[in-house]
Amino acid sequence: MKRISGWEKALRYLLLLAVLALTVGPFLWQLSTSLKSTTEDIYTSPPAFLPEHPTLDNYSGVADIVPVWDYALNSLKVAVANVLTNCVGAAMAGYALARLRFRGRKAARLAFVMALLVPLESIIIAQFTTMRDLELNNTLTAVVLPGAVSSLNVLLMRNAFANLPYEIEEAAVIDGANVWQRFVRIGLPAVKGTLAVVAIFAFMGAWDDFLWPLIVLSDSDKFTLTVGLDYLHGTFANNPRLVAAGTIIAVAPLIVMFACLQRYFFRGVGEGAVKG
């Protein structure tokens, strides 16, 4: 590739830093606000980017007002459950669609494709009445169930399994391995990358979801973090320090997780996008 001139390099870094300020700056500003004590004026002009006397008071303060750690635990339960159900359910269904021959395979695949075409936003009211009929409303189970096995993940896993060379299973067939053994010992290890992407998306999707938990949860002790934050914002909108502390609690685990996994993540997403 052509070598880059010094000027172009400088310009590129300047632009990169500008975009960095625009994308990450707001998070740092929120972090800074959450660390400012009540004695510090947060409305100064020019704005003060660093807290004078950093304090963690707002973090304990927000926990005194709303049970933010309980909300975080609720979100964690929902997210972990969502990861497990999606990885297991989507891998199993994807394996059957890609590697097993049976009557009704096309119909089964069609069911997942049709489900993919239905926007969740257009069925939330009916999902709510379905949950009511099952007497599950206002439970964390109801938060997990509608997305427990997403059709997108099923089709992603189907593609991953379909791309595996056929020969790798043949030896196992000859050795007399049954279909469950082939799935667990040969199929799953070969699609780890896609499985990781499914897991990350399932975790982030559940941790970030807002509309559905807002609709299905009514008792404040069942709230997930996103619904709890909206509640906090509505009740204490006049104290940006507390709201800031709450949002940092909500976003920090995700950013840490993402920072650790981003290498695999970008690789997986890139692969998925190329293959379409």
Add this chain to the structure above:
Amino acid sequence: MSRRPAAPSPRTHRAASPWLFLLPGLAVVSAFTLYPFLTTVHQAFTDTRTLTGGSWVGLENFRTMLDDEQFAVGLRNSLLYVVMVVPCTVLLPLLLALLVRKQIPGVTFFRAAFYTPVVASVVVVSLIWVWMLDDRGLVNGILAFLGAGPVGFLGDEWLLLFSAMALTVWKGLGYYMIIYLAALANVPPELHEAAAVDGAGAVRRFLSVTVPAVRSTMVLVGALSSMAAFKVFSEVYLLAGPTGGPAGQDTTLVMLVQRVGTGLNGRVGYASALSLVVFAITLVLMLLVLRADRREELR
């Protein structure tokens, strides 16, 4: 996609095995997506309420819609959202992808950092921007320092809606950037070099080499972002509040569905009819974009 046979033949599993594999997935998808969809279609023609089963009212709900001022506002805002947001999400992330594409030191850090708003939940970023756009927030603080403002971003119906759009674009930048990066990786660098030898400048090369090469990706991004923009809920809900801003003028269609269909006396039937409109328009958007794609291929 590869065209291999789906499984070894002769059959190497019991007849029931595939269905056991499919059971969890099919059960969830049928019970919580396909069945609710059929329920939505049915309820759209009834006057069901939260606590009372309804009776068949034919097209009554759709007639109500025509006179419903909030429906008109919601439809206007949701469509406006598509018109304003989509061009930005098709173009800006492409420019960003070009910026982070070259392998210069530190660029992987910038890529990951630009992705942060995508990772953060929409509630978190909305609340951050509520604070940034506050009358005394950071944006107005900077404006004041420059001798301008303050601007009441969240008090005016239009400024509020535009702020929410800007937030949606900002949050999506990193996501679409990654999609473009994958597409750009498939563009042979020789094309650029040839154009450069021919004396084409950066803008010229962008328009006549890069854009044609990633055109189908642009269509894909347009499709994804137009459907997402039309169904917008969280950003506007959080910036404007549950009632949809000044005089409800910032309500979007999905906000209306949520407001009408929930609560003890929710008009489930009417909300289902509104949901069908959301579904139908989403489908139309998808078909339009797919058709645009096909026309490009014929060219």
